[in-house]
Each structure stands twice: as structure tokens, then as C-alpha cells.
Amino acid sequence: DTGVSQDPRHKITKRGQNVTFRCDPISEHNRLYWYRQTLGQGPEFLTYFQNEAQLEKSRLLSDRFSAERPKGSFSTLEIQRTEQGDSAMYLCASRGGTGELFFGEGSRLTVL
Amino acid sequence: KNEVEQSPQNLTAQEGEFITINCSYSVGISALHWLQQHPGGGIVSLFMLSSGKKKHGRLIATINIQEKHSSLHITASHPRDSAVYICAVRGSRYGGSQGNLIFGKGTKLSVKP
Numbered sequence: 001d002t003g004v005s006q007d008p009r010h011k012i013t014k015r016g017q018n019v020t021f022r023c024d025p026i027s028e029h030n031r032l033y034w035y036r037q038t039l040g041q042g043p044e045f046l047t048y049f050q051n052e053a054q055l056e057k058s059r060l061l062s063d064r065f066s067a068e069r070p071k072g073s074f075s076t077l078e079i080q081r082t083e084q085g086d087s088a089m090y091l092c093a094s095r096g097g098t099g100e101l102f103f104g105e106g107s108r109l110t111v112l
Numbered sequence: 113k114n115e116v117e118q119s120p121q122n123l124t125a126q127e128g129e130f131i132t133i134n135c136s137y138s139v140g141i142s143a144l145h146w147l148q149q150h151p152g153g154g155i156v157s158l159f160m161l162s163s164g165k166k167k168h169g170r171l172i173a174t175i176n177i178q179e180k181h182s183s184l185h186i187t188a189s190h191p192r193d194s195a196v197y198i199c200a201v202r203g204s205r206y207g208g209s210q211g212n213l214i215f216g217k218g219t220k221l222s223v224k225p
Contacts, residue, residue, distance in 0.1 A: 002156065033213075042116075042198055042215030043155075056212060091155065099143060099202075101213075103155035 002026075006092050006104035013082055014112050020078045021107040025094030029102070032075050034067055035091040036060065037106070043091055049075060082111045115139050118199050118216035125223050131186040133219045135199030138180065145213065146173050146184050147198040155198070158184070189223045196220050 003026040013019050025032050030051050035043035046065070048056045051072035061067075064082075069075040079086055089106045096102075116137045125131050135144070146158040159166050159173040161182065166173050170189075175182040186193055199216040 002154075040217070042200070042217045043213075044215070045212045048212065058212075093155075098160075100160050101145060101147075101157050103147075103157070105152070105154040 002102040002104065004092060004094050004102050004104040006090075006107050008107060009105060010108045010110070012110045012112065015084060016081055018078065018080045019082055019109060020076055021090050021092075021109075022074060022076050023092030023094075023104055024074045025092070026096065026102055027073070029094035029096045030072065031095040032069060033093045033095070033101075034075070034077050035093065037089045037091055038087075046077070046090075079109070082109075084111045087111045114216070115203075115214050116199055116201055116216040118197075118219050120219060121217070122220045123222070125189050125221070127190060127223055127225050129189050129223075131189050131193075131221065131223075133184045133197050133199075133221070135182045135184070135216055136180060137182075137199075137201050137214070139201065139203045139214070141177075141180075141201040141203055143202045144175055144182050145200045145202075146182070147200060149196040149198060149218065151195075158197075186221075191223045191225050194222050 005024045007022045032049045034046040037043040045058050047067045049069040064080045067077045089108050091106045092104045093101045119134045144161045149155045161175045170187045172185040196218040198218045200213040
């Protein structure tokens with residue numbers, strides 16, 4: 001257990017539906033990251049928060065994707081009008097002052 | 113060409129063997145991470161390096177900043193070491209306020225008993 005939790009662990013949805021993932025980072029970590037990983041590939045950066053501020057977004061994050069971290073604690077990643085190409089593992093990580101990253105177990109999305 | 117390249121992509125070893133996984137990168141970096149990912153998705157951070165060498169148990173990580181190269185060594189390998197090992201770098205051009213990591217594709221290690 002790394003201290004970072006993600007929910008749900010697995011989501012199966014039909015194309016066109018909206019899905020939301022939640023990440024609870026280590027409480028004292030002010031930096032939170034979202035990544036996407038497809039089979040056989042390394043994780044790809046999606047977005048980054050420092051406290052409640054979203055400081056960087058990848059161009060991978062289309063307008064169907066939105067992420068929030070309203071109080072600088074937990075974060076949500078919402079995908080609207082899901083497409084089959086959105087099927088992937090969505091990983092959350094938090095980072096404290098030492099720079100070391102702590103990853104959650106990931107949320108696997110399957111879009112039928 | 114990817115900014116972070118790992119070799120080999122796949123590695124099969126017998127229990128007890130000494131294992132080396134390599135990572136080369138083409139950007140200036142402020143730090144390099146070695147990560148371990150078991151089937152099912154969870155990623156564990158093994159090392160964060162900016163220079164020299166670090167050791168934790170049977171794992172050793174080294175980095176050569178001038179050559180832009182890092183290695184992860186596993187001594188006395190064991191079947192429980194079977195996992196995907198991922199190298200990731202934090203580019204120095206991103207500055208201190210950003211956190212974007214560039215990941216390699218990973219090396220899949222299988223250790224046979």
C-alpha cells in the first residue's frame with residue numbers, strides 16, 4: 001500500500017457514457033499527477049496539480065476530459081462521451097517534498 | 113526516436129542470475145526514476161536518482177549524467193522480481209514548478225525458478 005488510493009479499480013462502460021475516477025493522494029503531498037497507460041506502453045502524462053491549481057495539461061487531454069482538485073486534497077478525472085480509444089489504465093500519483101512519486105493502483109477503464 | 117529508451121524490452125532469467133536493465137535518455141534531466149509495475153497495474157517507486165549510485169537490498173541503480181544513461185541491477189534474482197521495470201525522467205527544461213515525467217516503455221522481466 002503506497003498510501004495513494006484510486007476508485008473505482010475497474011470500470012466497464014458503454015461508448016458515449018460519462019465516467020469519473022477519484023484519487024486520494026497522501027495527505028501531506030501537494031502535487032498530484034494523472035497518467036494514462038495502454039497495454040505494453042509506459043504511462044503518458046495527462047495533467048498535474050499543485051494544491052488546487054491545475055498547472056499543466058497534456059495535449060492528450062481532449063475537451064472530453066476534465067480534472068479537478070477542488071480543495072487541494074482528492075482529485076477527480078472525468079471523461080465525457082467515452083470512446084473505445086479511452087480504454088486504458090488511469091494512474092494517479094502524488095509527490096511530496098523529497099520528489100519521490102507514490103502511485104495508486106490505477107483505475108482500469110473498458111469502453112464497450 | 114523516444115526521449116527515453118530502455119533495453120532490453122523483454123528479459124528472461126534463471127533464479128539467482130544477476131540482471132541489468134538499461135535506460136538511455138536524450139534530454140537534460142533533473143532526476144531519473146526507476147519504477148516497478150506488477151501485473152494488475154500498481155506502480156512502486158524503486159529509486160529516484162540525480163547522480164551516482166543508490167542501493168536498496170538486492171537492487172542497485174546507477175546514473176551517468178554525462179553519458180545520459182542509467183542502469184538498474186538486480187543481484188540474486190528471484191521469481192518475485194518478475195515485473196515490468198520502467199525508467200522515467202524529469203526533464204530539466206520543465207523547471208521546478210512542473211512535474212511532467214517522460215517514461216520509457218518498460219522492460220518486462222521474468223525470473224524462472
